[in-house]
Amino acid sequence: MKEKIALFGAGGKMGVRLSKNLLKSHYRVAHVEPGAAGQKRLKDELGIDCVGVDAALDNVDVVILAIPDTLIGKISREIAPKLKSGTMVMTLDAAAPFAGHLPDRKDLTYFVAHPCHPTIYNDETEEAARRDYFGGGAAKQSITSALMQGPDSAFDLGEAVAKTIYAPIKDSYRLTVDQMAILEPGLSETVCATLLQVMRDAMDETVRRGVPHDCARDFLLGHMNILGAVIFNEIPGAFSDACNKAITFGKLRLMRDDWLKVFEREEIAESIRRIT
Structure with missing residues (x-):
């Protein structure tokens, strides 16, 4: 059975982008969005119903925090006691992990994945791809990933999820959190x-x-x-x-x-x- 992913901030600008790509995957996804506007957007645009935090974290394998940097520390501390040993917590930016905002749980895996965005010089020919400046839609983009803590074997799962949420992919680079910063x-x-x-x-x-x-x-x-x-x-x-x-x-x-x-x-x- 494919891994279960809990996507926090699913109805935000970045969360919706990720939700669209996750719909194309085989992962089991639980969408968490506290805002009524975000919940409505997910339902109207993608037909997605959100779930509560406890339901999303039940037997979860990967938690993606698609939320502002200023909330990473607060939210991650709130959910950490609910996570089983070995769960992967993924952030989409190196800032909060670099600043030490993730909980001190040595038994959790911390993974950071960030897109490079489509390059100015590319070989895209389709109009949609040529006009996709952000990436994660029609244009290929490279990604950067860092396994901040956890067994080295966990990198493959983190990279696979990153390739899914940021697809289509050009190249994938493994870095340290300091290099990403x-x-x-x-x-x-x-x-x-x-x-x-x-x-x-x-x-x-x-x-x-x-x-x-x-x-x-x-x-x-x-x-x-x-x-x-x-x-x-x-x-x-x-x-x-x-x-x-x-x-x-x-x-x-x-x-x-x-x-x-x-x-x-x-x-x-x-x-x-x-x-x-």
């Missing part, structure tokens, strides 16, 4: 999201200075496409001397000398403290 919030949010917001602010400034909005947007996104293709070795090529000089002096103007310290463990920890 370097990727997010470090690489993806502190660096990538921040610099993308800076680029949007810069585009808005060019518009303020008189450049037509659509022209500025096309110009920026087009250059992001080709410059990114060269920087990330998607195509062979090299920048002009003028572009290289602009990068050299642009970094001095835009970036602090010590900006790479955002990847130091204490800075990652402080960022996660603010998040959780």
Whole structure:
């Protein structure tokens, strides 16, 4: 018999995405959603009825916490006494586990699984896949997973569940929780999201200075496409001397000398403290 999964936060934005993919699997799934709006959404969109916490946790094998980081500690502590030894608790982000918010139950398995999201450069041809920017729907995406505690044999189950909830899958990477925290919030949010917001602010400034909005947007996104293709070795090529000089002096103007310290463990920890 296939494993039983209890999905907490099943009616939330992420929970519904996971519920859709779990419907296609052979897992036995119990959906937990306290909010009336979320319960209605699951029923109307997917025909799913929610169950109570005790029913969901009865003889459960995997508990997925599709809930905000700020609630991971509270909810996991509430359900831990109800879980049998060997149960897997899966979070969808490394923040709360990294911050030590999971209960001190050495007999539980803790697993973290997080999507990479579909890459900008891909081979998708179908319209639905090309427009699936988040993943877990039509476009292939890679995933990252970490077995935080538990027997090494448990990794296969965690990865199998992760591949199901985030399908379709491109590649699957096994990391540590610390490595996952370097990727997010470090690489993806502190660096990538921040610099993308800076680029949007810069585009808005060019518009303020008189450049037509659509022209500025096309110009920026087009250059992001080709410059990114060269920087990330998607195509062979090299920048002009003028572009290289602009990068050299642009970094001095835009970036602090010590900006790479955002990847130091204490800075990652402080960022996660603010998040959780």
